[in-house]
Amino acid sequence: MSASSKPYGLLAEFETPAALMDAAIRCRDAGFTKWDVHSPFPIHGMDDAMGLKKSPVGWFTFAGGVTGFTTGMTMIWFMNKADYPLVVGGKPLFTPLYAFPVSYELTILLGAFATLFGMLFLNRLPRLHHPLLKVERFKRATDDGFFISIESADPKFSAEATRQFLSVDCHANAVETVEE
Amino acid sequence: MATTATRATAAHGAGGKATKHPHDVPPVLRVAEPPAELAREALVLNNRSLGWITEAIAGICEKPMPKWWWPVFLLSAGGMTMMFSLVAYLIATGVGVWGLNQPAAWAWDITNFVFWIGIGHAGTLISAVLFLLRQKWRTSINRAAEAMTLFAVACAGIFPVVHTGRVWYALYPGFLFPVPNANAIWPQFRSPLLWDVFAVSTYGTVSLLFWYVGLIPDLATLRDRARTLIRKFSYGLFALGWTGSNRHWCNYEKAYLIFAGLSTPLVLSVHSIVSFDFAVSVVPGWHTTIFPPYFVAGAIFSGFGMVLTLLIPMRALFNLHDIITTRHIELMCKVLLATGSIVGYAYGMEFFIAWYGGSPYELYAFKNRAFGPYWWAYWSMISCNVISPHFFWSKYLRTSPVFVWVVSIFVNIGMWFERFVIIVTSLHRDYLPSSWGYFTPSWVDVFTFVGSFGLFMTLFLLFIRFLPAIAISEVKNVTPQADPHHPLGGAKGHH
Numbered sequence: 257m258s259a260s261s262k263p264y265g266l267l268a269e270f271e272t273p274a275a276l277m278d279a280a281i282r283c284r285d286a287g288f289t290k291w292d293v294h295s296p297f298p299i300h301g302m303d304d305a306m307g308l309k310k311s312p313v314g315w316f317t318f319a320g321g322v323t324g325f326t327t328g329m330t331m332i333w334f335m336n337k338a339d340y341p342l343v344v345g346g347k348p349l350f351t352p353l354y355a356f357p358v359s360y361e362l363t364i365l366l367g368a369f370a371t372l373f374g375m376l377f378l379n380r381l382p383r384l385h386h387p388l389l390k391v392e393r394f395k396r397a398t399d400d401g402f403f404i405s406i407e408s409a410d411p412k413f414s415a416e417a418t419r420q421f422l423s424v425d426c427h428a429n430a431v432e433t434v435e436e
Numbered sequence: 437m438a439t440t441a442t443r444a445t446a447a448h449g450a451g452g453k454a455t456k457h458p459h460d461v462p463p464v465l466r467v468a469e470p471p472a473e474l475a476r477e478a479l480v481l482n483n484r485s486l487g488w489i490t491e492a493i494a495g496i497c498e499k500p501m502p503k504w505w506w507p508v509f510l511l512s513a514g515g516m517t518m519m520f521s522l523v524a525y526l527i528a529t530g531v532g533v534w535g536l537n538q539p540a541a542w543a544w545d546i547t548n549f550v551f552w553i554g555i556g557h558a559g560t561l562i563s564a565v566l567f568l569l570r571q572k573w574r575t576s577i578n579r580a581a582e583a584m585t586l587f588a589v590a591c592a593g594i595f596p597v598v599h600t601g602r603v604w605y606a607l608y609p610g611f612l613f614p615v616p617n618a619n620a621i622w623p624q625f626r627s628p629l630l631w632d633v634f635a636v637s638t639y640g641t642v643s644l645l646f647w648y649v650g651l652i653p654d655l656a657t658l659r660d661r662a663r664t665l666i667r668k669f670s671y672g673l674f675a676l677g678w679t680g681s682n683r684h685w686c687n688y689e690k691a692y693l694i695f696a697g698l699s700t701p702l703v704l705s706v707h708s709i710v711s712f713d714f715a716v717s718v719v720p721g722w723h724t725t726i727f728p729p730y731f732v733a734g735a736i737f738s739g740f741g742m743v744l745t746l747l748i749p750m751r752a753l754f755n756l757h758d759i760i761t762t763r764h765i766e767l768m769c770k771v772l773l774a775t776g777s778i779v780g781y782a783y784g785m786e787f788f789i790a791w792y793g794g795s796p797y798e799l800y801a802f803k804n805r806a807f808g809p810y811w812w813a814y815w816s817m818i819s820c821n822v823i824s825p826h827f828f829w830s831k832y833l834r835t836s837p838v839f840v841w842v843v844s845i846f847v848n849i850g851m852w853f854e855r856f857v858i859i860v861t862s863l864h865r866d867y868l869p870s871s872w873g874y875f876t877p878s879w880v881d882v883f884t885f886v887g888s889f890g891l892f893m894t895l896f897l898l899f900i901r902f903l904p905a906i907a908i909s910e911v912k913n914v915t916p917q918a919d920p921h922h923p924l925g926g927a928k929g930h931h
Contacts, residue, residue: 272926273918280682296486296657297913298685299920306682311690317698335614335622344624357631357709361638364702368642368695372649375691379684382676389679397680398657398909400486 264387264436265290265407266418267394268428273299276402279426280305283404286421290410294388294403296396313374320370321363328359387434405434479573479914481758483924486912489759493906494654494661496754501901504753509897515890522884523598531601533880540863540875543856545599548885550710550855551738552592552892553636554731555848557703558739559585560643563650564699567692573767575910576760579654580750581743582647583903587895588742589640591888596632628712635709642702646695649688652678653909707735714858721801721862724789730782734854737775737821740768741847746896748841750905759906762835769834772847776825779854783822797867805861809874813857820850 270276273295280293284307293299293306329352336342337350347354376382388394388405397403404426406418415433422428480489526533536543559581566574597606606613613633616622623630656678659671678684708728715727744765751760790802805814824846827833834840865872899905916924 273920274926277920292679293682294680295682295685296490296680297653297909297918298689299682299918301920302682303686308683308686311687313687313690314694317694331614332625336625340616340620340622342621342624344626347626354626357628357705357712358625358634360705361631361634361702364698364705365638365641368645368698371691371694371698372645375649375687376676378687379681381678381684384672384677386677386679389677394679395660398653398660398678399490403680 262436263408263415264434265405265410265413266415266422266431267388267391267434268404268406268422268426268431269393269396270402270404270427271429273402275427276404277302277305279404279422279428282421282426283406286412288406288410288412290407290413292405294394294397294401294405296398296400311378313371313378316370316374316377317367320374321367323370324362324364324366325359327366328362329355332358387436391432391434393430393432404428477763478916479576479761480911481761484758484915486915486917489912489915490657490661490908492756492759493904493908493911494657496900497658497902497904498661502753505897505901509894512890512893512897515887516894517887517890519594519884519887519891522880522887523594526598526601526880526884527603531599533878535876535878535881537873537875539866539871539873540860542599542859542863543875544877544881544885545595546713547852547855547859548888549592549595549599550859551852552588552595552888553639553710554707554735554738554851554855555742556585556588556592556639556643556739557707557732557735558743559583559588560639560646560699560703561736561739562743563646564696564703567696568700572914573764575907575914576764577743577747577768577906578910579647579650579903579907580747580899580905581739582643582650583899583905584742584746584896585643585739586640586647587892587899588739589636589643590895591892593636593640594888594891596636628709628716631709632713635706639702639706642695642699646699649692649695650907650910651903652676652688653680654904654907656680657908658904704732707731714862719862719866720795720797721805721858723798724786726782726785726789730779730786733775733778733782734821734851737772737779737825738847738851740771740775741844741851744768744772744840744844745848748837748844750900752837754900754905756906759911762837765837765840766831766834769828769840772844773825773828776821776847780822780825783818801862801865804865805857808861808865810857810861810864813853814861817850817853817857820846821854824850 268279270279276293276295277299280302283291284305293302295302332355333350341349343349352359388397393401394403395401404422406413406422408415412418419431422431484492534543534545536545559578562574562581563578566578597603600606614623625631652675655671655675659668659675662668662671708731711727711731714722715724717723747760748765751757787802790798793799804810824843827839827843860875864875912918916922919925919927921927
């Protein structure tokens with residue numbers, strides 16, 4: 257425990273995906289910003305219920321793909337035409353046609369790496385520790401539990417009012433305080 | 437019938453927690469059930485709860501393995517050791533220990549390579565193509581099929597590397613990788629053999645990344661269920677701190693979709709490029725434009741054969757009948773039927789074009805395939821690949837797991853013979869009759885190939901032992917309980 261006595265936030269448990277989604281809509285409309293929904297699988301429609309924007313992962317893929325294609329073309333041009341020109345079978349020293357298959361594969365390869373690392377970067381993962389992972393009840397978040405967490409760092413957070421909001425307005429089954 | 441399955445009560449759910457029955461939902465939260473004709477057959481039978489799904493799948497790699505596991509594992513590990521010993525023998529002695537020689541300088545090595553790489557294609561087809569096509573049934577089989585892909589690519593990768601004998605030249609100075617050789621000459625990229633290096637290594641890498649992305653939420657499940665410190669630590673490390681956050685799911689699902697979008701053109705390109713190894717040459721029997729689509733269809737055919745060979749016993753031994761249902765097997769049989777028919781069509785079309793094209797060499801190559809010294813290989817291929825999938829026109833046969841399993845073995849055999857026929861019969865009689873020959877495998881050839889199954893099975897058994905063999909979060913996602921708009925998901929009116 258650090259010197260800070262301020263808790264991480266509140267964790268509310270819900271029975272069903274529908275109850276979770278209903279509560280998420282209420283949290284969104286109540287204007288919380290530092291809050292999250294936790295479920296064992298992605299729930300269809302939850303992004304809208306939380307008011308999330310479209311994920312920008314695709315831009316990472318695009319950048320990776322362009323890098324891959326350019327790398328392939330440049331590498332082949334350099335190796336087979338610029339650095340050591342060697343005529344093989346009377347074919348041209350460089351043409352994008354024969355360089356295409358390798359550049360195509362590199363587009364996919366670097367695009368895939370960029371997608372994975374872009375996704376992890378956007379999610380600020382990996383992290384070795386998270387306050388929620390210390391909560392016994394939260395183990396169900398990867399099994400059959402549905403949760404909403406609201407951080408105490410949220411400007412609208414108030415230990416009492418938010419707890420009240422989660423248990424009464426959102427019909428949470430249980431609400432508990434999460435220590436930092 | 438479909439509706440009965442969906443609405444079966446929790447009474448059938450022995451061994452699991454009772455599912456929340458629609459009647460438990462307060463009246464205000466209830467929505468009307470869909471009309472009977474719109475109800476879909478459930479993908480997870482007996483109305484299993486979410487907790488049951490976790491327990492059924494994660495439980496496999498948490499409990500000690502059943503009694504059969506150790507003998508099978510030791511047998512497989514023995515096969516793997518045999519293969520690596522024979523590879524060491526080959527490297528120490530030279531490629532002379534194999535039966536290949538001029539004119540058939542490619543024989544079992546490249547046959548095995550194409551065989552294994554082809555098997556891999558089913559995994560990517562299931563994980564990527566069926567995902568883009570919104571085929572929800574893929575969720576029960578994609579994890580194991582993707583694992584199978586990785587292990588098949590690992591087996592495939594060994595043969596092209598060792599078939600030169602002096603394997604160290606594959607790495608440096610590289611004929612496989614773009615490093616200049618002793619005379620400072622770079623590899624030349626006009627050759628499909630070099631394209632193949634990039635295609636296969638990209639395929640292996642991207643399949644691994646895709647597989648790992650799918651595993652992250654399930655590793656978190658195993659982390660949260662872990663009781664020992666070492667399991668907690670190792671699953672926790674690879675789960676990357678996953679908390680099931682919807683802000684994360686949002687990026688995750690997008691990344692997953694993109695991976696599927698990247699893997700689809702990738703899987704089609706890989707076997708196309710493998711087929712270029714042959715089609716770009718001027719050898720009769722190889723130099724045909726039908727090769728890329730024909731190879732891709734054959735790859736999917738062989739891959740689904742291997743998926744069935746592995747999953748039918750797995751489902752029986754671990755009692756996964758509710759998750760990998762008879763319908764899953766039936767659908768896979770339909771894929772076998774479709775791709776098997778394409779393969780059969782390609783065999784016929786090759787013959788037709790050999791005659792219609794008017795090249796005497798091409799026509800001779802095909803006559804020689806069917807009626808020359810390797811006629812036995814050709815007709816084994818035809819009976820396994822052309823005849824066997826057509827049993828699956830019958831629903832009765834498609835839904836009998838034992839029969840399907842037996843046919844899947846024939847598909848594996850047939851597809852190995854296909855590659856053998858293409859490679860050896862085309863090479864053993866080329867343009868110059870004075871150099872004609874007959875290839876016979878040596879014992880090293882045979883046991884290296886047999887041993888590669890040991891490597892494949894060892895990896896697959898370790899996968900079942902340590903990782904969830906079915907994608908837990910994805911299976912949950914296709915159940916009605918996961919749908920906030922379904923009564924079982926606790927729906928209250930229309931959103």
